[in-house]
Ligand SMILES: *[C@@H]1O[C@H](CO)[C@@H](O)[C@H](O)[C@H]1NC(C)=O
Ligand SMILES: *[C@@H]1O[C@H](CO)[C@@H](O)[C@H](O)[C@H]1NC(C)=O
Ligand SMILES: *[C@@H]1O[C@H](CO)[C@@H](O)[C@H](O)[C@H]1NC(C)=O
Ligand SMILES: *[C@@H]1O[C@H](CO)[C@@H](O)[C@H](O)[C@H]1NC(C)=O
C-alpha cells in the first residue's frame with residue numbers, strides 16, 4: 001500500500017514536470033498554433049475566389065464628431081445620415097469608430113491550390129465615409145493595423161496604403177481567449193518593433209462579458225459596418241463580404257453581444273487610453289474577399 005502510494009506520488013511529480021516542460025518546450029506549442037476556429041465551410045462553393053473565416057470581436061467606440069473630423073482627412077466627408085438611419089438613437093454629435101480584433105483562418109483558393117497561413121489583426125476603423133464624393137456609398141477607412149509579424153498580410157495591408165505594424169498576439173492563434181475563472185474574454189496585440197507616444201503600439205480588450213440585453217447596436221448595424229469596402233489611401237479597396245447565413249453563426253456559434261474594457265494607443269487613436277463599458281459583438285463568419293479592387297468601381301455597393 002505504502003509502496004503503491006509512493007509510486008503514485010512519484011508518478012504525479014514526473015507528470016507535473018512533464019506537463020510544465022510540455023508547455024515550455026514543446027515545439028508544437030512554440031511554433032505551431034492550434035486554433036479553435038471552425039474550418040472554412042464555403043471554399044468548395046466558391047472554388048475560384050479567395051475565401052476564409054474571420055473570428056472577431058467588433059467593438060464600437062463613439063467619439064465626438066469634432067474629433068472624427070480632426071482625425072479623418074477632410075477630403076472624405078462623413079455620411080452621418082447613413083449611420084443615423086441604422087442607429088436612430090445614437091447620441092447627437094457623435095461618430096461610431098469600430099475596433100476589430102480578429103483572427104483570419106483557413107484562407108484558400110481551391111482552384112489554384114492556394115492557401116494562406118492563419119494570421120491575427122487589430123485595427124481602428126472609420127466607417128460611413130464618402131470616399132467617392134457621391135453622397136451615398138459608404139466606405140471604411142482603416143489607416144493602420146497590427147498584424148501577425150510572420151504574415152504576408154503585412155505586405156497586403158501596405159498595398160492598400162495602410163500602416164502595418166508587425167505584432168504578436170495573446171492568444172497567438174485565436175481571436176480571443178477566456179479570462180481564467182469567469183465568462184470574460186481577452187485579446188492583446190503588441191507591435192514587435194514600433195512605438196507610439198506611450199511605448200509599444202498595442203490594443204488590449206479585457207474582460208469582454210456576454211450581455212443578454214441592452215446592446216445599443218443591432219446585428220444589422222454590425223453586419224453593415226463589417227461589410228463596407230475598406231481602404232487605406234483611397235486608391236484600392238478590400239471588398240470583404242462576410243456571410244452571416246452559415247453554420248458558423250448557428251447554434252452554439254450564434255453571434256453574441258459583449259461588453260468590456262479597451263486600452264490602446266494604436267494610431268490614429270494615439271491619445272486614447274482606457275475605455276470601460278465598450279459594447280461589441282463576437283462572431284465568426286466565412287468571407288469572400290475581392291482584393292485590390294479599384295475603389296471607384298464600387299460606387300453604389302450596398303453589401
Ligand atoms: C471563435 O473563437 C473563439 C475563441 O477561440 C472560439 O471559442 C469559437 O468557437 C470560435 N468560433 C467558431 C465558429 O469557430
Ligand atoms: C492541386 O494539388 C493537387 C494535389 O497535390 C494536384 O493533384 C493538382 O493537380 C493541383 N492543381 C493545380 C491546379 O495545381
Ligand atoms: C518590423 O519588423 C519587421 C521584420 O522584423 C519588418 O518587416 C517590418 O517592416 C517592421 N515594421 C515596422 C513598422 O517597422
Ligand atoms: C448566403 O448568402 C450569400 C450572399 O448573400 C448567398 O450567395 C448564399 O447563397 C447564401 N447561402 C445560404 C446557404 O443561404
Ligand SMILES: *[C@@H]1O[C@H](CO)[C@@H](O)[C@H](O)[C@H]1NC(C)=O
Nearest residue numbers: 082085224227228301302303
Ligand atoms: C449600410 O447602411 C447604409 C445606410 O442604410 C446603406 O446605404 C449601405 O448600403 C449599407 N452598406 C452595407 C455594406 O450594408
